[in-house]
Amino acid sequence: MVGYDPDSNCASLSTGEIAAAGSASGLVTRAMISPFDVLKIRFQLQIEQLSSRNQQAKYHGIRQAIWRIFQEEGPTAFWKGHVPAQLLSITYGGVQFVSFELLTKMVHHGTSYDARDFTVHFVCGGLAACVSTVTVQPLDTLRTRMAAQGEPKIYRNVRHAVASMYWTEGLRSFYRGLSPTIIAVVPYAGFQFSFYSLLKKLYNWMVPTEEMKTGNIKNFVCGSGAGVLSKTLTYPFDLFKKRLQVGGFEQARAAFGQVRTYTSFVDCARQVVQEEGPRGLFKGLSPSLLKAAFSTGFTFFWYELFCGFLSALKDSGGPKKPQG
Numbered sequence: 001m002v003g004y005d006p007d008s009n010c011a012s013l014s015t016g017e018i019a020a021a022g023s024a025s026g027l028v029t030r031a032m033i034s035p036f037d038v039l040k041i042r043f044q045l046q047i048e049q050l051s052s053r054n055q056q057a058k059y060h061g062i063r064q065a066i067w068r069i070f071q072e073e074g075p076t077a078f079w080k081g082h083v084p085a086q087l088l089s090i091t092y093g094g095v096q097f098v099s100f101e102l103l104t105k106m107v108h109h110g111t112s113y114d115a116r117d118f119t120v121h122f123v124c125g126g127l128a129a130c131v132s133t134v135t136v137q138p139l140d141t142l143r144t145r146m147a148a149q150g151e152p153k154i155y156r157n158v159r160h161a162v163a164s165m166y167w168t169e170g171l172r173s174f175y176r177g178l179s180p181t182i183i184a185v186v187p188y189a190g191f192q193f194s195f196y197s198l199l200k201k202l203y204n205w206m207v208p209t210e211e212m213k214t215g216n217i218k219n220f221v222c223g224s225g226a227g228v229l230s231k232t233l234t235y236p237f238d239l240f241k242k243r244l245q246v247g248g249f250e251q252a253r254a255a256f257g258q259v260r261t262y263t264s265f266v267d268c269a270r271q272v273v274q275e276e277g278p279r280g281l282f283k284g285l286s287p288s289l290l291k292a293a294f295s296t297g298f299t300f301f302w303y304e305l306f307c308g309f310l311s312a313l314k315d316s317g318g319p320k321k322p323q324g
Contacts, residue, residue, distance in 0.1 A: 002100070002193065002300060002303065002304065003100060003124070003197065004104040013307060013314070015098055015101075017310045019095075019097070020094070021310060022093040022095075023093050023094035025097075026090050026093025027090050029093075029302060032298060033295045034078060034079050035079070036295075038078050038081075039284075041242060041284075042059055043059060043288075044238070044239045044243070044288075045243065046059055046283065050284075081143040081145070081146030083157075083158050085143040088139035088143055091136050093299070095131060096131075103124040118197065118198055121196075122193065125189045125191075125194060126185070130185060130186060133178075134178075141174050141245050142161055142162065144242055146161060176247055177243075180237045191233060195226035199221075200218065203218050203222055216301050216304065220297040222300070223298070224294070227294075231292035232285075232289065235281070235282055236269075260275075
């Protein structure tokens, strides 16, 4: 069960155990969905229209983009920026789930609200994501830049990227795009948690057999649905964030087509609408929805699986000590 529930077997888990389950969930999920993330970032940063009719567009579809990246950069390109992305996912997963569990527990014990309510999950999910986002924003910026660079690479590795950004752009460069991230992450994460809870209730109502109601398939299906709904509702903010994160990084983007410089969140939104039209706000939506479906589905799938495992291990008294 995600969120505090006094009737759940997982209610007895400690903060450290919840953090371990959240981090492990983030680690496994990130390794599985990294190619979708690279595709999404490449689409979001492309100024030209995503169409085969536009001769200047480097990418114009998912299959074409996959093949072109594979030909030009090799299969490892789909895991570009994977080290900072893994650090991001492990940290984010641990902080987010610990914060969410603690917040819903506070609501249960300190207010008259039901901790399993849709609105409670929305508010607590948004606040938990805020804490997590501020914690991992530097890693997210690093991940975006390393995934966005083509060949030849501007940054040789994570250490070189950190040093280059710090000495050439200053400490604030690690927090580029923080404003639209915070604006987007509250409703996005809030919807993730609340839709997940709602879809699980709907799933239990629609599926007749008890065998189908239990198990982790339900968690994956409901998590995927929650991810798609949440991402669709908040997608333009994610695009603004990515555009702002690569500010000062224009030389590495030259091989991908036109580049733009944005002075603020509002300026970015204005330029995108003026130059690329309303459809420009949803560039990269297709791979983003694929990523959101798998990412959110697997995040909840693995989190509930690890929580169940830790709870069962705790109930059994832990691993047996060897005799002798």
